Amino acid sequence: MLAIKLKLAGKKHQRMFRVVVAEKKSKLQGRYVDDLGFWNPHSNKFSLNEEKTNKWLKEGVRPTDTAHNLLVKAGILKGHKIAVHKKSKKAPEKISEKAPEKETSTKVLNESVKEEVVSKTVIEEAPSEIKENQE
Numbered sequence: 001m002l003a004i005k006l007k008l009a010g011k012k013h014q015r016m017f018r019v020v021v022a023e024k025k026s027k028l029q030g031r032y033v034d035d036l037g038f039w040n041p042h043s044n045k046f047s048l049n050e051e052k053t054n055k056w057l058k059e060g061v062r063p064t065d066t067a068h069n070l071l072v073k074a075g076i077l078k079g080h081k082i083a084v085h086k087k088s089k090k091a092p093e094k095i096s097e098k099a100p101e102k103e104t105s106t107k108v109l110n111e112s113v114k115e116e117v118v119s120k121t122v123i124e125e126a127p128s129e130i131k132e133n134q135e
Contacts, residue, residue, distance in 0.1 A: 004056060004063035004071070006039065007032060016040040019048060019067060021056050039070055048074050 003024040006017040017039045020032035034056065037048035053076050057063075063071055065084045071077040 002033065002056075002061045004036065004053070004061055004067045006064070006067060009038075014042070016042075019046075019070065021061055046070060046074065048076065050074075050076055 001024045002021055004019065004021055005024075007020045007022065008015060008028050009018050010016040018032075019036045019039060021034040021036065022030065022032040026032075034052060036053050036056070037046065039046040048071070053071065057077075063077075065082045068077065069081045069084065072079060072081050
């Protein structure tokens, strides 16, 4: 399966990337089918051949997440960017541990509210019963 992806180029500490159409699982320095442009992350400059890119997108080639964000920035694709940053592995554990505490506190609050509602209705009903007994 083909993909629009970034191919590493440049020297150490001066990296730049070629935007290419290549096999999805190909190596970073592997062969590519077509060259679409370049991106320099240090100066944040990029150049893409819009005609070639649109041709490959129409043929069903899907971009990687970073390439998708670059195409959105260039205006070739419309839509939202995709979050590429790493997700913490520890965060889901903390959330799962804290979630039951929140549920119990919510339950306690709901129970106290129900008790208040019940006590108010009892107080409101009590005078009418007293009135009936007095008559």
